[in-house]
Amino acid sequence: METAGKVIKCKAAIAWGPNMPFAIEEIEVAPPKAHEVRVKILASGVCHSDEHILKGSLASTTFPVILGHEATGVVESIGEGVTCVKPGDKVIPLFVPQCGKCVSCQNPNSNLCLLNDVGTLNGLMADGTSRFTCKGEQIYHFVSTSTFTEYTVLNETSVVKIDDNAPADKVCLIGCAFSTGYGSAVNVAKVHPGSTCVVFGLGGVGLSVVIGCKVAGASRIFGVDVNSDKFTKAKEVGVTDCINPRDYDKPVHEVLAGMTNGGVDYSFECIGNVDIMVSALKATNPAFGTCVIIGIAPSNTNLVFDPMLMLTGRTLKGALFGNLKSKDCVPILVSDYQANKFNLDPLVTHSLPFDKINEAFELMRCGKSIRSVLNF
Structure with missing residues (x-):
């Protein structure tokens, strides 16, 4: 794509600090480095785990941060060495990665890849830096995904290709709620x-x-x-x-x-x-x-x-994530949904434009929604 290798300016919902509403800001998203993938987000679900961060109840979180971890997107560009996806592929980001090499990935009874950022909430890519900046300030990532933004950057271990015909606003739930x-x-x-x-x-x-x-x-x-x-x-x-x-x-x-x-x-x-x-x-x-x-x-x-x-x-x-090995299982669950083996549709009670993210969170807090999906 014509944006490959370039910084992309786009809109993102930034949590500048605990107990503050999201602010829709223009950010800069750096191009992917080696073994990284830049993804254009299509739809993202609103999860209580994001709310925990907003309330400050998970002490290890570093602000400012771009939250969101349950999404569907399309690969915009890839870094050197990436072979699992290509530009144009429809994908689901994975907050529980799967490297396939660590002791957990090789153990059939575990899915907690050692590359995960769930426990530490480090908020940075593998090289210790962020791909997001806003007003000259570094913005942190969230559990290897950060999907409350028009574009995000993922390690290749944290993204998996799915069927191009899968509806983005439904199968995004397979990125967290449904699989979990x-x-x-x-x-x-x-x-x-x-x-x-x-x-x-x-x-x-x-x-x-x-x-x-x-x-x-x-x-x-x-x-x-x-x-x-x-x-x-x-x-x-x-x-x-x-x-x-x-x-x-x-x-x-x-x-x-x-x-x-x-x-x-x-x-x-x-x-x-x-x-x-x-x-x-x-x-x-x-x-x-x-x-x-x-x-x-x-x-x-x-x-x-x-x-x-x-x-x-x-x-x-x-x-975490139903103990499912993410790269192995997510495409299968997407196919099972398409084959009508289960129905995700009743879970999505509200569909809102991305800039209505604060309304989506309020619906969740008031118990008026099961799952709200933000569309980009």
């Missing part, structure tokens, strides 16, 4: 046919867990949320029983135990609240239940519970 939830059900918990499941938190990730439980053959799927407005959509994707904890005078795990002969087979915490994580663990059968933690808790909190909850036979698990 669906994978947690079918790949982490390994839900079995005829089982009972409960999902705490019925947002985009939670409903993706529901879809995974349904595909895996669960016979009864409980959905727990304090926002009853979400129940109609939850039942649409597969929830059989909706529970609002505020409707009961006893803990919700006791309610669930009474409805399932002692506790469910599988529980999933999709909120990021340590107290609810403990409740999710208690909601499982004490002899053989499995609890999967998916939500991201604030960095100043700790999970505390009686060890006896585990000693009786429960299993507690956690995973």
